[in-house]
Amino acid sequence: MSRMPRWPADSRARLADAALDLFSQRGYSAVTVDDIADRAGVTARTFFRQFRDKEEVLFAEDDLLLPSLLATIAEPTGPVAAEPLMARALGALAERMQSAHEPLRRRQAIIDSDVALMGRELAKQARWQQAISAALAERGFDPADAGLLAAIGFALFRRELHAWLADPSIDATPLPERIRAALPSVRTVLDAATTH
Amino acid sequence: MSRMPRWPADSRARLADAALDLFSQRGYSAVTVDDIADRAGVTARTFFRQFRDKEEVLFAEDDLLLPSLLATIAEPTGPVAAEPLMARALGALAERMQSAHEPLRRRQAIIDSDVALMGRELAKQARWQQAISAALAERGFDPADAGLLAAIGFALFRRELHAWLADPSIDATPLPERIRAALPSVRTVLDAATTH
């Protein structure tokens, strides 16, 4: 019994935690991969075996959320219009993020502080958008519409997510509620006008 | 007379040309900064004095377009609704890109081949979006609307730009015309529905 692994397990999780802590304390660019590896008790080579590059340690978790989002979109429910489907899919995604307000907040602060990280986040979201667009087309939407729908949904989701993360109060309006409340505004925004 | 500069002029332009050629031939990641500098007849250090990093050489020109786009938005024309204003601003931007179909096509092919470049492009567009949103707010739009408007405008512009670049025929539908034709679709897309 008493299996003694040669090294403590979960080096991946320890690296991710160490990275988030150090980035928060000193700022992304002031932290080297060696720093992260040291704090996690491994070498830099192990870091790069777990994460493609220094940036990826902040985004690896995201990949766990996409499949369930796609599943929600694909759920067979008979004919459905774009708006209620978006409400259901984005609402479900928001539910799953609801419990992680504080970690998400720290992470977003780091990303917002570095242009390259911002780019990485947007690139990842673009691939999500692509996948969602494909899922919408699969369900029978016109492909051209599907792309625009996915783009609009994401723009709206991003806006509400940032507003939610920026709100420090513990009993702020929950994210899913924000999303559902914001959806109708897309309809009216094109008719907005200036006074000068 | 006969001023003999110590070095040939326009090292920046020669570097940009060399980079585009080499990236097209061998692929972005297979080309080193030394390769680019060699072909341009300078050293790598000069490359980094002209461009912040290896990626920037593909995006530097973009910065010339933003000011005129903002100027179009700010043009005082009396009260105006969002949709015609977007049509005018995006149309004018499309006009200025119209003549550069082939270079833009090559550039986009390189960007699409590399995730990091995609991220850089999206980050740059996000900053544009931010600036445009601010310009819209400055003109009197509700700030929340302005952000969503800018996002929708960009999503639409990107879609049409990619379609235009993907069309190899010389007398394809011109970009400005595509943009203006696509704008109304935003209104109807939320009412699209599936049949299953």
Add this chain to the structure above:
DNA sequence: TCCAGTTATGACAGATCCTGACATCAACTC
């Protein structure tokens, strides 16, 4: 029991990216 295969890691060399510091030299200014 013993041995071969698997797996996670360490160790090390090296390519590439990017920066800081200083030197060089034509062109310009006075």
Add this chain to the structure above:
DNA sequence: GAGTTGATGTCAGGATCTGTCATAACTGGA
């Protein structure tokens, strides 16, 4: 013609990321 400016070269060095091989725990079967 002396001094200044500006674009470039040269060099050292840190950080990121990869390839390769060695090591030691674990695993499964002879």
